Amino acid sequence: QVQLVQSGAEVKKPGASVKVSCKASGYTFFAYYLVWVRQAPGHGLEWLGKINPSGGSTIYGQKFQGRISMTRDTSTSTVYMELSSLRSDDTAVYYCARGDTLMGIDYFDVWGQGTLVSVSS
Amino acid sequence: DIQMTQSPSSLSASVGGRVTITCRASEPINNYLNWYQQKPGKAPELLIYAASSLQIGVPSRFSGSGSGTDFSLTISSLRPEDFATYYCQQTYSADPYTFGQGTTLDMK
Numbered sequence: 001q002v003q004l005v006q007s008g009a010e011v012k013k014p015g016a017s018v019k020v021s022c023k024a025s026g027y028t029f030f031a032y033y034l035v036w037v038r039q040a041p042g043h044g045l046e047w048l049g050k051i052n053p054s055g056g057s058t059i060y061g062q063k064f065q066g067r068i069s070m071t072r073d074t075s076t077s078t079v080y081m082e083l084s085s086l087r088s089d090d091t092a093v094y095y096c097a098r099g100d101t102l103m104g105i106d107y108f109d110v111w112g113q114g115t116l117v118s119v120s121s
Numbered sequence: 122d123i124q125m126t127q128s129p130s131s132l133s134a135s136v137g138g139r140v141t142i143t144c145r146a147s148e149p150i151n152n153y154l155n156w157y158q159q160k161p162g163k164a165p166e167l168l169i170y171a172a173s174s175l176q177i178g179v180p181s182r183f184s185g186s187g188s189g190t191d192f193s194l195t196i197s198s199l200r201p202e203d204f205a206t207y208y209c210q211q212t213y214s215a216d217p218y219t220f221g222q223g224t225t226l227d228m229k
Binding site: 105107 | 155166176210212221
């Protein structure tokens with residue numbers, strides 16, 4: 001079945017970096033883009049950016065420009081999201097999701113289980 | 122950024138009842154509007170895309186409508202598993218794609 005499996009929880013100190021992985025299976029990896037969305041405790045959903053596994057092109061949210069990087073490993077059908085210069089307000093559950101497009105309308109139809117990133121001194 | 126405002130923020134309803142959640146965009150977004158359901162401790166799940174298209178596997182008691190700036194999600198004949206938080210999302214403007222603040226539906 002189609003699934004996205006993410007890496008485990010992380011605890012980081014302020015100023016550090018974190019790299020979260022998302023392994024895709026059950027579908028053609030190159031046929032869909034992947035996005036990252038985060039959710040701070042008790043809060044709503046925030047889009048971070050997207051990566052096209054076919055070619056590796058990325059679009060990052062302006063809010064995260066300069067401290068976010070998304071990459072992919074085509075040999076393992078895995079995408080990575082690295083966030084640097086971590087602050088306490090980066091504490092959140094980070095989700096990867098598969099993106100699809102219908103008549104130009106994007107939507108996220110399969111989600112990973114989420115990875116809790118805690119930032120604390 | 123396009124702001125998405127949901128109302129109400131929370132509501133209570135009974136099993137078998139009918140509820141409608143609304144979502145308003147700060148500028149016209151055509152029908153570039155999706156709805157997600159999220160249960161505690163779980164990832165969101167896609168319910169409706171393109172304002173009114175039901176995702177495969179989603180029960181027909183869920184329906185969506187709207188275009189431009191005003192949208193709604195209706196759940197008819199509520200079942201116990203429908204009590205969750207619902208989010209709308211616009212994908213008209215890609216940076217960033219924005220979500221509503223969420224509507225929590227709980228059991229009366």
